[in-house]
Amino acid sequence: MISARYALAALIGLTIAPAGFAGCELDTGELKKLVGYEIEAVKTVAGWIDDGEGKVGNANDWEGCRYNRTIIFDDGTTVECSTYHHSSAWGPQDAVIFARYSERIICIDDELMDTR
16 A cells, blocks of 8 residues: 555656756647657757857857757757747756657757757
């Protein structure tokens, strides 16, 4: 009977806990956008480059996605933003990368951003 109580307590905890991890807490509407996607990786942002403007940022000055901004991760891999989404955060940022076929959506600082 005790194990059934623990199982029930764990299930209740899962239903009321926010859907979030690695700096990516999402509400129900945002989660609906991710139906069919899988978590591909969790990485740390090392910096970013705006190709057209010659602007470069490091891991400590995250400014969100801009069209054609290349986000560089600590393992040397990159993604390119395909939409504009302003976000501002200081310090190292974790990125959760969601994948479906060749599509990628990243979540940084609780915001979803489309990439290519």
